[in-house]
Amino acid sequence: MTETPATETPAFETPAAAPPAVETPAARPGRRRRVAALVTGVVVLGVLAGAGVWARSALAEADRETPTRYWEAAGKPAPLRKTPDAVPANELSGKLLPVPPGYVLGPDLDADGNNFFIAGEKAVEGFKESRKGLSSSDRKKRDEMFAELKLKGLAGRTYADRDGAKMVAEVRIMQADPKAVGKFSEVSKKVLDQLKDGREAPKVEGFPDAKCGLFTVGEKKEAKIESVFCVAVEGDVMVTFRAYGPKPLSQSTAVQFFRNQMSHLKSPGESA
Secondary structure, eight states: OOOOOOOOOOOOOOOOOOOOOOOOOOOOHHHHHHHHHHHTTHHHHHHHHTTTSSHHHHHHTTTOSSOTTOOGGGTOOOOOBSSOOOOOOOTTGGGSOOOOTTEEEOSOOGGGOSEEEEEHHHHHHHHHHHSOSOOHHHHHHHHHHHHHHOOOEEEEEEEEETTSSSOEEEEEEEEOOHHHHHHHHHHHHHHHHHHSOSSOOOOOTTOTTOEEEEEEESOTTTOOEEEEEEEEEETTEEEEEEEEEESSOOHHHHHHHHHHHHHHHHSTTOOO
């Protein structure tokens, strides 16, 4: 692995203490299953899954009641990488927030690793290869969708506290046709509204169109992991964000991290 060149990063503000948890109605069995699917990545990636992006790994884990990726609750920290893997120098990977002070690269995002870039053509080919056996009508719809999407590329990076215990953040970005990106964003926001728990979702200062949702993993009284999901669009780039960690997860820390990512995307090198 090689060191990522030093990059000026947005200031990572020290958040206020997390607000007290708000009681929510008991989850119905069906809702618990939907939330289990969400926390394994289906909802944050679901909008992209419709475009065939990252669908393989998300759907493979969708039906697990106890997602193994939430390793903090079991007291088994996932291996963290102290220095970023080398990714091809390109405009899209440069839009990802550089690893802030006090953080290191986090757990892998499935087979893609924890710091990656995939060219649009390669991503489309990979999806088609993994989704063989479609009917002719489904293939036609898929090809029309990809033609409309005009996918330019995907990039992702994970971040974790140096002690590997407090919070893990995942950022995925997709660059494509602005109109298509807007449509995917709206679908994602609607899904978040349907599946988030009863607590009021935090706002993202400076980004009024961003949407976030709060979630817990497991039964309400026994839940050990909390997560924050957010989605936003800046120009022709859609950002999906997930932060998770042991209860109580600091919502302000998570949202500030997302805000720093959006600020970096909007004005690289400037502080949030």
